[in-house]
Amino acid sequence: MIFNIVTIFPEFFDSALCCGLLGKAVDQGMVKVRLINPRDFTLDRHRSVDDRPYGGGPGMVMTLPPLAAALRSLESTGKILLLSPKGRPLDHAMAVRFSREQSLTLICGRYEGIDARLEDLFHLETVSVGNVVLNGGETAALHLLEAAARLLPGFLGHDESVADESFARGVLEHPHYSRPEEFEGCGVPEVLLSGDHAKIAAWRREGSLADTLDCRPELLHEAPLSASDLVVLRRLNLTRCRISKNCHLALVHAPVLNKHGQIGTVSLTNLDIHDIARVSRTYDMGGYYVCTPLQDQRRLGERLVRHWTNGPGREGNVDRADALALVRLVESLDHAVAGVREQTGQEPLLVGTSAASYATATMTVAQVREALHAKPVLLVLGTGHGLASEVLERCAGVLRPIRFYSAYNHLSVRSAAAIIVDRLLGDSG
Ligand SMILES: C[S@@+](CC[C@H](N)C(=O)[O-])C[C@H]1O[C@@H](n2cnc3c(N)ncnc32)[C@H](O)[C@@H]1O
Incomplete structure (x- = not known):
């Protein structure tokens, strides 16, 4: 395989191309490297480049004429790759x-x-x-x-x-151990000394899955x-669900805004109770508080939850009972x-959410995730046209609206809850 490298520092490659397996592949002619210096053109x-x-602005820019001449001097370029921070990140498939x-x-x-x-x-x-x-x-x-x-046959x-390495089969490789059998009190997992090949293979697969789950769950x-x-x-x-157990959710029905921007109270929505409970259960969250000051609404909600957790609903759908068991109907955010x-022994960090304006955002998803390692977080979501400013003001921070760069931002609160929870606790980050 031929690599043409266009560089103003050809000497940079001297040592790298002469040692280890790469050096051997170059000696054997399996890998051929041609260094082309734009200064020569x-x-x-x-000899300015x-x-x-x-x-x-600061800095200098590499000019076109020497680069174009350098590339045109090559008999055959093959695919031309420009190394740049703007590029697609290199991965195994590439x-x-x-x-x-x-x-x-x-x-x-x-x-520059x-x-x-x-x-x-x-x-x-x-x-x-x-x-x-x-x-x-x-x-x-x-x-x-x-x-x-190194992927070339024979390299x-x-x-x-x-074939067994990290990424080749979609997951990270299992951990490795070598002699001595014990070093400074650290031993080698016994199964690796057992000589039982089936058990070793099963242990390695588990190690590979465990490392992937811990380090790169998105894979x-x-x-x-x-x-x-x-x-x-x-x-x-x-x-591994300690972080998600630290995450709690409060769905606030008052004080919230109506479509005229006035502060008021909104009625419970059956779908919000069900769907957010199912999200909370799916992501192993600590709890889901439905906050309304209206006693008759709380009673209604409690009856509904009882139907699924202890009543006829449970007989037909145990999974739903499992999810709705996370719901607590409370009077206010203070009660949540x-x-x-009471549940965790710690004061929760209040994190507000709003679709209203990016300008109100003061906290990033990464910061909330970081906080979840240390303390309980209570995610506060508003019904109606969103949380009243007095609620947002008491939060330690407010998350940026979902799709903040779009002019249309009108998700239902249960959809927003699912998206925010996935950003915080999902497997992709
Ligand atoms: C100092 S960098 C230029 C950075 C550029 N001003 C910016 O802010 O994106 C100079 C050169 O280093 C290379 N380079 C820097 N970071 C890279 C990265 N993460 N991946 C690939 N190439 C990179 C590119 O070839 C780039 O043109």
Whole structure:
């Protein structure tokens, strides 16, 4: 496989290309690297490859003429990849795809980056190696080169190593151990010493699933999983739900706004009680408080909940009973706060939600997730046209509206609850 690397620092690659397995692959001719320096294609006596940005501002920009000439000097470029923080983040599937090419051309930027018109002149695929800014594309190019080259048949001693590694089968690899059997009081899991290959394989699969669930749960959405993997994952997940148990929800019916912006009280909605209870149960949350100052409404709600938890509803649908058992009908947000305090022994952090304006947002999803590790959080959702400002003001923070960059933001409160809870407790982050 041929890698053409366009770089103003060809010497950067010297040591990397001569050591370890990559060095061996280069010696054997399996991997060929050609370094092309845009400076060799400059026409001025300073051999300049950069100039000041149009529009002003700090830093320099890599100019087009030397880069275009460098690319045109290649007999065959193969696919041209521009390393850039704006690119699609490199992953295993991309590395597999690149490893199937006969040749690739990697362009390493420097300074503030490359004149954007390069993309008009050449067909480029832009690739990033992560949400960080590097000084130049050289480390990124090396990163990509190694990820693709090691997938070439014969690159590794055992080709099966590639098939068992992290990402290859959609999950992370299991943990490894080697000699000594005991070091500073740390032993090796006994099963690995047992010689029982079936048990070792089962232990490794569980380790692989456990590490994926802990470190990269979003991979499980796409990973091929067997029925026995699902049994293991459900068991593992049960021991990992402390964060979600710290998350509580309050659905406030007063004080909320009506469509004229006036403060008032809104009636209970059966669907909100059911659907948010089911969300709370699905995500293993600590509890769901339905807050209304109207006694007859609370009685109505309690009757409804009893029908499903202890009445005829339960006989027909135990799962619904399980979800509705999380519902508490209380007089006010203060009573919900007291309920969480009593249940957890800690004062909950109040996090408000609003569809009204991005300007009111003071807390990010990441900050709430962080808080959930330390203390209970009570997510406060409003019915009607949203929470009155007096409620939002007493919250420690308010989340940004869902789809805040869209002009239309009119979700039902139960849909909003599901989306917010998934952002906080879902498997994708
Ligand atoms: C200092 S960076 C330019 C950063 C640019 N001004 C920005 O803020 O997006 C210079 C060069 O390093 C490379 N580079 C930096 N970070 C990268 C990343 N995360 N992935 C791939 N290439 C990167 C690119 O080739 C880029 O043109």
